[in-house]
Amino acid sequence: MSTLARSNVTPAGHRRRLRSWGVLAALAALSVLASACAGDPDGELGESVASSPDQPELVLEAALSPGDDPFTASGSDLDADDVSAAESVDHPTVEIDGAVDPAEALAAVEGGGPGLYGGSGDESACDVGAISAELAADPDKAQAWADAQGIGVHGIDPFLDTLTPVVLLHDTRVTNHGYRDGVANPFQSVLQAGTAVLVDPMGVPRVRCACGNPLAEPDTSVVGEPVGTPWSSYGATPVVTVVPADPITVFVVVNIHTGQTEEIPAGNPTRPPSPETPGTPPGSSGEPVDPTIPTDDLGEDPGEGPVPERDATTCLSRYGELVVLMTPLGLDPLQASQWAPRAQQAAALVDAGQYDEAGEIICTLVDEMETEYQNLLAGG
Numbered sequence: 001m002s003t004l005a006r007s008n009v010t011p012a013g014h015r016r017r018l019r020s021w022g023v024l025a026a027l028a029a030l031s032v033l034a035s036a037c038a039g040d041p042d043g044e045l046g047e048s049v050a051s052s053p054d055q056p057e058l059v060l061e062a063a064l065s066p067g068d069d070p071f072t073a074s075g076s077d078l079d080a081d082d083v084s085a086a087e088s089v090d091h092p093t094v095e096i097d098g099a100v101d102p103a104e105a106l107a108a109v110e111g112g113g114p115g116l117y118g119g120s121g122d123e124s125a126c127d128v129g130a131i132s133a134e135l136a137a138d139p140d141k142a143q144a145w146a147d148a149q150g151i152g153v154h155g156i157d158p159f160l161d162t163l164t165p166v167v168l169l170h171d172t173r174v175t176n177h178g179y180r181d182g183v184a185n186p187f188q189s190v191l192q193a194g195t196a197v198l199v200d201p202m203g204v205p206r207v208r209c210a211c212g213n214p215l216a217e218p219d220t221s222v223v224g225e226p227v228g229t230p231w232s233s234y235g236a237t238p239v240v241t242v243v244p245a246d247p248i249t250v251f252v253v254v255n256i257h258t259g260q261t262e263e264i265p266a267g268n269p270t271r272p273p274s275p276e277t278p279g280t281p282p283g284s285s286g287e288p289v290d291p292t293i294p295t296d297d298l299g300e301d302p303g304e305g306p307v308p309e310r311d312a313t314t315c316l317s318r319y320g321e322l323v324v325l326m327t328p329l330g331l332d333p334l335q336a337s338q339w340a341p342r343a344q345q346a347a348a349l350v351d352a353g354q355y356d357e358a359g360e361i362i363c364t365l366v367d368e369m370e371t372e373y374q375n376l377l378a379g380g
Contacts, residue, residue, distance in 0.1 A: 059176070059187055060228035063168075063194040064210060069178030069185065071145055072134040072212030075127040076196040078120065078167065083194030085256040086118050086167050087233055106173060106220055107238035111203020111245040112252075117166035119253035119262055125196035126165040126209035128268055132157055134212065140182055148177045148184035148214035149206065152351035163198035163206055164266050167256055170240045171233075174205055175216040184214060188222045190239055192231050194256075201266055201320070202244035203251070217241070247323050247334075315363040322369045329376045339365055 061067050063083040066074055078086075109116055119125070135142040135156055146153040172191045177184040191197070196209035205215045218241050250263050323333045333339050342361050349358035 059189040063192040066211040069180040070211030071179045075131040076209040086194035112248040114252040118256040131212045144184040173218040177214045
């Protein structure tokens with residue numbers, strides 16, 4: 001098993017009609033990207049998220065334990081042998097900010113780096129469909145879960161579709177959320193190496209599969225004695241904290257059984273369609289929908305001729321590609337003032353159920369970004 005290394009760390013001319021569940025899924029993914037750069041400027045949480053306790057604890061969470069106040073039954077597909085394999089497998093060195101005393105260190109690691117996460121071969125580490133189904137069966141729980149993630153309740157399934165199942169290869173510090181008294185209760189915790197999690201497009205853990213709990217980046221200002229039973233390897237190496245990377249399209253993971261590195265595409269496109277989440281539009285429970293067939297009588301716009309159809313899923317896919325392509329050239333679309341506010345606006349429209357309007361915005365953004373990308377390639 002390797003050690004941790006020291007390191008310094010064409011504008012739209014026609015009205016586009018965008019329909020189908022694929023549209024909602026695409027725009028929910030946009031919400032993930034937009035919120036990653038927007039943060040929570042007002043420090044406000046959803047109504048179903050409790051404030052942090054006055055005397056916060058640092059809770060140790062063993063890989064297979066659901067912990068206290070789980071949101072769902074376990075969706076982890078790992079067993080004790082898998083956890084042991086994840087703790088002992090050789091993997092590439094992860095670069096961190098080194099520390100004198102590794103037992104006390106918190107090591108910042110960029111999401112998605114080789115050696116940070118593992119995989120379980122052909123089998124997924126997490127039953128995402130089971131987590132989705134349990135949330136769908138309990139509207140109050142679904143609302144609390146969505147609030148903790150900063151999304152609308154109708155966006156739970158498409159949000160889950162943007163997440164990638166992986167296995168932690170290091171003990172990892174997170175902000176966890178338990179479900180108690182109808183709300184999500186945040187607390188600081190350390191997850192054992194071998195824990196199955198879902199990570200977002202920036203490589204940050206967002207769901208703990210053993211309990212369905214929402215996760216977020218940790219509050220590293222919390223310092224205190226750990227609560228719970230430590231595992232045998234706890235304290236042998238630094239606990240890592242994952243910071244967002246640039247948007248990731250392919251994760252490089254280590255097969256916990258073979259030690260071989262593997263590439264897995266970001267997202268969770270192969271999971272079975274989930275039951276309809278409370279608050280989602282009718283007919284959006286995963287049935288195949290032809291995006292070229294309108295759901296109402298669209299006809300033609302007067303004076304515009306035939307209305308061209310464009311699937312927002314295609315627009316969002318290209319949006320993500322352009323973010324990855326343009327950022328190394330010196331222009332980060334997630335931060336650019338001409339685009340970031342509108343991306344956040346589109347995310348807000350998704351939460352309000354205004355999918356057509358949100359689709360218009362993201363496709364227009366892609367048109368503008370395509371032009372600027374060509375200028376960057378030309379040295380303009």
